Amino acid sequence: MKFQPEASHFINGAYVEDTAGAVIDVIYPATGEVIARLHSATPAIIDQALEAARQAQAQWAAMTGTERGRILRRAADIMRARNHDLSVIETHDTGKPIQETTVADATSGADALEYFGGLAGSLTGEHIPLGGGDFAYTVREALGVCVGIGAWNYPTQIACWKGAPALACGNTMVFKPSETTPLSALKVAEILIEAGAPKGIYNVVQGYGDVGASLVTDPRVAKVSLTGSVPTGRRVYAAAAESIKHVTMELGGKSPLVVFDDADIENAVSGAILGNFYSSGQVCSNGTRVFVQKGIKEAFLSRLAERLATAVIGDPMDPATNFGPMVSEAQMNIVLGYVDKGKAEGARLVYGGTRLDRDGFYLLPTVFADVTDDMTIAREEIFGPVMSVLDFDTEEEVLERANATEFGLAAGVFTRDITRAHRMVAGFEAGTCYINSYNLAPVEAPFGGSKQSGVGRENSKLAINHFSEMKTVFVSMNDIQAPY
Numbered sequence: 020m021k022f023q024p025e026a027s028h029f030i031n032g033a034y035v036e037d038t039a040g041a042v043i044d045v046i047y048p049a050t051g052e053v054i055a056r057l058h059s060a061t062p063a064i065i066d067q068a069l070e071a072a073r074q075a076q077a078q079w080a081a082m083t084g085t086e087r088g089r090i091l092r093r094a095a096d097i098m099r100a101r102n103h104d105l106s107v108i109e110t111h112d113t114g115k116p117i118q119e120t121t122v123a124d125a126t127s128g129a130d131a132l133e134y135f136g137g138l139a140g141s142l143t144g145e146h147i148p149l150g151g152g153d154f155a156y157t158v159r160e161a162l163g164v165c166v167g168i169g170a171w172n173y174p175t176q177i178a179c180w181k182g183a184p185a186l187a188c189g190n191t192m193v194f195k196p197s198e199t200t201p202l203s204a205l206k207v208a209e210i211l212i213e214a215g216a217p218k219g220i221y222n223v224v225q226g227y228g229d230v231g232a233s234l235v236t237d238p239r240v241a242k243v244s245l246t247g248s249v250p251t252g253r254r255v256y257a258a259a260a261e262s263i264k265h266v267t268m269e270l271g272g273k274s275p276l277v278v279f280d281d282a283d284i285e286n287a288v289s290g291a292i293l294g295n296f297y298s299s300g301q302v303c304s305n306g307t308r309v310f311v312q313k314g315i316k317e318a319f320l321s322r323l324a325e326r327l328a329t330a331v332i333g334d335p336m337d338p339a340t341n342f343g344p345m346v347s348e349a350q351m352n353i354v355l356g357y358v359d360k361g362k363a364e365g366a367r368l369v370y371g372g373t374r375l376d377r378d379g380f381y382l383l384p385t386v387f388a389d390v391t392d393d394m395t396i397a398r399e400e401i402f403g404p405v406m407s408v409l410d411f412d413t414e415e416e417v418l419e420r421a422n423a424t425e426f427g428l429a430a431g432v433f434t435r436d437i438t439r440a441h442r443m444v445a446g447f448e449a450g451t452c453y454i455n456s457y458n459l460a461p462v463e464a465p466f467g468g469s470k471q472s473g474v475g476r477e478n479s480k481l482a483i484n485h486f487s488e489m490k491t492v493f494v495s496m497n498d499i500q501a502p503y
């Protein structure tokens with residue numbers, strides 16, 4: 020098989036196999052062909068990975084931040100140099116067009132390695148004067164063994180967004196990719212070794228949810244960082260709470276994108292396209308509830324339909340393709356179920372809504388208009404290329420409706436009125452907000468959700484706080500007083 024790795028898991032610097040584990044078939048979404056066959060981790064593999072991470076951690080943490088950072092930055096350079104090969108793997112794993120994976124996946128992973136590699140040498144504590152010459156100081160310490168669990172939409176990015184800050188802080192990691200897209204995390208592990216990382220600092224085990232669950236409850240694990248759906252987040256958060264583990268939860272969303280009638284329509288349509296159809300709509304922060312002020316609704320919809328008609332849908336390996344298949348047949352069927360619900364509940368289908376008559380898991384980009392807040396397609400995360408367009412009249416009304424959701428991952432506003440834009444952003448209950456743009460996620464800025472969309476933040480200097488903790492040391496320079 021064309022993309023068969025040397026073995027399923029990467030532990031302590033080497034590929035490891037245990038064929039007793041359940042089979043994981045890796046399917047190319049553009050054709051339905053099996054391109055690799057892996058095995059889910061057995062308890063023995065899980066133990067081996069956690070033990071490797073545990074044993075490697077003290078030595079890794081004892082290195083200077085500058086030394087750790089040098090290795091991460093070298094890994095970033097290797098990733099950039101191999102961008103094409105890594106993008107080909109990512110495209111076969113996920114079905115995302117090579118046009119996208121070439122700029123968004125290994126590139127974003129390399130950015131994280133470079134950024135956190137750069138920060139590693141300056142992760143310090145502080146000196147706190149207490150009067151009379153006494154003082155306290157703080158020491159930033161690693162947490163220990165961290166577990167990363169990934170979703171299937173951005174496999175390389177997720178492996179690096181979790182691995183890079185964890186390693187920069189002196190932790191080691193066991194990473195479990197999604198069973199749907201298991202290939203690229205193995206490449207990240209290989210590259211780290213090639214960059215000079217000590218064995219055991221970044222291990223990859225494959226598996227379904229049960230493997231993730233075993234990792235989360237293991238007493239050797241200090242922290243769990245999950246990217247996944249809200250229901251999985253609830254389970255993982257609860258399991259981690261049993262032993263008070265640190266958590267980062269990057270979960271799902273149903274984000275609002277508000278377009279006022281003074282917006283530049285072309286830009287707003289671009290934002291709505293980026294926020295609904297990039298990666299065939301499989302982006303956590305997508306603005307899938309597009310609120311359009313009544314006066315411009317028809318103009319917005321007709322321009323949107325014109326632009327969608329120019330999408331190049333097809334072979335993801337063709338550099339001209341900009342809209343590929345869904346990641347899996349199962350995900351495609353979930354999305355088709357939502358399309359049926361949208362129609363049944365009275366939304367007006369204005370574009371797409373059907374599967375393409377070809378091999379692979381292709382859906383057309385789909386737009387529903389006249390969607391109301393109570394419809395299923397306006398309430399539940401679909402995680403596919405389905406945009407719901409809702410009408411609104413006033414700013415106050417739309418803000419209240421935008422926030423009427425248990426999710427809080429992202430929110431966006433298109434308007435030329437800068438004070439209104441900032442009023443909207445101040446009112447949005449969301450962790451990541453956009454003004455006249457959508458779905459940016461550079462490593463320098465925090466990314467993550469509020470409400471049920473998550474806990475903690477990835478990227479930026481904030482991620483360091485989620486992968487380290489402060490030890491406070493009080494120092495007395497004077498005789499001490501005791502009551503007796």
Ligand SMILES: NC(=O)c1ccc[n+]([C@@H]2O[C@H](COP(=O)([O-])OP(=O)(O)OC[C@H]3O[C@@H](n4cnc5c(N)ncnc54)[C@H](O)[C@@H]3O)[C@@H](O)[C@H]2O)c1
Pocket residue numbers: 168169170171172173195196197198226227228229230231232233235246247248249250251252254255268269270271272302303304400402428467468472473
């Ligand atoms: N907020 C973000 O940054 C972000 C980014 C990408 C995707 N997502 C979300 O991810 C979801 C899509 O991905 P998915 O379908 O892979 O999500 P999922 O929740 O089904 O699975 C995520 C991961 O959790 C593992 N898992 C499942 N049950 C588990 C358990 N009980 N214990 C431990 N691990 C378990 C899975 O094997 C997988 O690796 C969407 O909801 C999307 O919004 C969020």
Ligand SMILES: CCCCC=O
Pocket residue numbers: 172173301302303304458459460
């Ligand atoms: C904008 C990048 C978001 C990654 C989550 O799916």
